[in-house]
Amino acid sequence: MNAKKQPVILNGLPVAESLKEPLFSSIEKLASRGIVPCLATILVGDDPSSATYVKMKGNACRRLGIDSKRITLDTSTSTAALIAVIEQLNNDPSIHGILLQHPVPPHIDERAAFEAISIDKDVDGVTMMGFAQNAFGAAPYPSCTPAAILAILDYYQLKVEGKHAVVIGRSPILGKPVSLMLLNRNATVTICHSKTENLSDIVRSGDIVVAAVGRAKFVKAGWIKPGAVILDAGYNAGNVGDVDYAECEPIAGAITPVPSGVGPVTIAALLKHTVEAAERLSMAR
Template sequence: MPRLMNGAELAGEIVERAAKRAASFLEKTGRKPCLATVLVGDDPASVTYVRMKQRRCAGAGVESRHVQLPAATTTAEAVAQVRELSEDPAVDGILVQHPVPAHVDERAVFEAIAPGKDVDGVTMHSFAAMALGEPGFLSCTPGGILRLLDAHGVEIEGKHAVVIGRSPILGKPAALLLLARNATVTVCHSRTADLKAVVRTADIVVAAVGKPEFVRGEWLKPGAAVVDAGYNPGNVGDVDFKSAEPVAGWLTPVPGGVGPTTIAVLLEQTVEAAWEGNSTPR
């Protein structure tokens, strides 16, 4: 029976600390830290995620400003809106909800976010900072994954980590952050030969492939720490929990694992952005 990596408990601790810093910011500046969310279109899952983030903002003492754009919004219009938020001194962090409609150039919209307000860690500036070990905001889900591993005493240095998935906002930054912690990292994807054999060598598995219950227990090395970064219809992740449970040493539940830590890191980085963008002494 694996030990579960409880993201909800860890997230509560992160948000509690962020809320104290947000209250201090309010006391010193007269305003709350502000997170602006931008949603293009009305994808039901995205709408739900944004509402959830707004509720979590309220609980952390962070102001939430929501910008809803029509599904027909062009790339140029979305970029202009994000640039306006970037130039607004009352906005500390900007989150562009992923995914955007297919006709919108998501990368162009991301790059309109000022680096100091990229609290979701999606710009090229943030990616380069993660790669080079320079100061900057982390991609929230990968950042939350490392916090989960650390909080549960999972050793990273010297271990073989396999990341399944290479998206620019999850798989790739997760690999960079693990590499920075001295893990030996293999990134797998749809063209990887004999994926099962590669996963079998991993001490740490990060499943970020976007396919329900894709990773099976028989693929796993006994005792491996398994992080399920997927969320699919039916409240299931990218790992088949039932078959992984007897094999894994550590395992994240879905829901209740990676998701809560992602939002907690987002709020923490928003508060940090507020302090960094304000000249008031701490």
């Protein structure tokens, strides 16, 4: 009797390094012209998870030789005040990328704030123009987590074309853009959400499953087709993803761990986009 084939563990750390390695020469060339790529991160409020994410991004910038400007605003900040800060960053030639940490406090119009970000500095693909460019496969800076998911699939040479991809989640910065990116790779894509009926049956039909719902251990073993590729884009309290890893790992053909899966590749994609934005903006001046 043949032994069951062990799943491929889709470790994101080597994928992240493969994205960052080519950036050193780009950063050196920019430095020779007196340019240091700079990412501005905006944190509104005191959400501890968001603060951790922003700190991680700042540390990653420093390790690569990218400047990081952190702007922390009080929870009571208005939409107008937040947009005014974004406009200042848009007009600052030393800033090449702008990242507004999601989520913002509920009284802020997050979409209006995202739309205030210059398309040239939208390194996380959060604007409607960035989304539209992504839909047509022409985004210079697609949303970073979707870009990370595609980078993992490419690094491990996992086939996308012709496969049925099931995306659980429809957020405008994760579920929707990754669905379009998979569609542009000739996958057949089903998008599931909170109103989807017979969710487990639909997920079970997926050759590729992307979990992006923000609910710990939401996806169970009984939902997974044997041999499916599972990409867990969730990160919840206790360092667990949206997939019940212990249950699903024995069934999967390939699976991302949490942590050390999609997360580090997302940060690497953000750094890559920031360096590329610095190159584009320097050429335009």
